[in-house]
Amino acid sequence: MDVVAYDTIILAGGRARRLDGISKPDVLLHGHRLLDYSLRATTAARRRVVVGPPTLTVPPDVLHTQEHPAHGGPVAGIDVGLAMLDRHRRSADRPDLPVLVLACDIPHVATALPRLLAAYQDPAIRPADGAFLVDPDGRAQWLAAVYRPEGLRRALAALAADAGIRDASVRRLTAHLDLRPVPVEGAEGTDIDTWADHARLDTLLTTAALTTAVRTPVAAPAPAPGPIPAPAGGSADPRPTMIT
Template identity: 75%
Template sequence: MEAVPYDAIILAGGRARRLDGISKPDLKLAGSRLLDHSLAATAPARRRVVVGPPSLRIPPTVLHTQECPAHGGPVAGIDAGLHALDRHRRRTSTDRLVLVLACDIPHVATAVPRLLAACLSPASGPLDGAYLIDADGRAQWLAGVYRSGALRRALDRLAADGGVRDASVRRLTAPLDLLPVPVEGTEAADVDTWADHAHLESVMTAGSSILTAPPREH
């Protein structure tokens, strides 16, 4: 199957309060930073932008930006990332695909082709995007592919109605026509706590990402 062109926004900000305030993108998992796992997962993208603090080590071929002011939440990060991608394009296409990815989802790589295919499937009809959903019905909006025009319109609506800072991702995606894509194994498992980290460390040490996702804390 021919590769589907897309851009990628990697969200690498946040305060990581449940991880004692460490720099989550720099947290090592199976010997590599969480950010490095995200960069590997998005390697086929045409353009990539990391949204996070200036202290992050970013490859020279990857764009780097940050929402202003910092710590504005994922929606503000998506807005900053989309602006950065637009600034580095000669022409802006309202139909291009953009992968939005939180940097703490280390097994997402195998899901990216399915997300892209879901957006382009004729059987689905015209869609604004697709996102991962786990077996319990939990949506992982920050592991999703969106059409840039639809994403920009949704961001503009939020900007005109209270702003994008600290806005919820659920509110951003609510007006969009999106297709849920079921996860396989731990593709959508994220590292929110030290327990999550320990579980995924054991998974990666075992050499497989197609295992049961860790139980969620309540």
């Protein structure tokens, strides 16, 4: 099956009340920002846009925008992110590339993306509007999903005409769409909403790193440095220096 080209909207706003109101995308997990995990997971995207406050640092090849006024909720973020992708489309670009919508607080999602994209292009499910991750307990991860852009625009327009986009729930947005579930494997869909969530994922990464270290022969060459290596000792203080 051919590799699917896609665009990405990374949602990196929100008030993060259960994380003491700090900037969630800047929270550190094993020495790297949560936003960095999302950026690394989506390096194959044609275009990426981060929707979040202007204080965020993003790579030069990544678009950056924010809903106005700020803190308008994920649906408002999807709306401005899609508009930003549309504004930066070149004449030679395909207008129908799928759009991956990804919350910035799902650090293990990278391994699920190939299955999401495969489900999207599966002839058996076309012309569905996309595919989303679903946890073992049946909880839908609407912000770890691949959408057809025309379906997303249609759903946003319907929601805007009804109750408005600002502060709308993603569940109301997806009620206008025909989406297919893709089961998560392991911790792929685990998000970080609280410091307890952060501690669990930190422990998981520490255990994985220690297991890898034990299984690696002493004489083995060191791996090439990557954007997000997992240190064996766990995270230091995960709170960003700047409080927003």
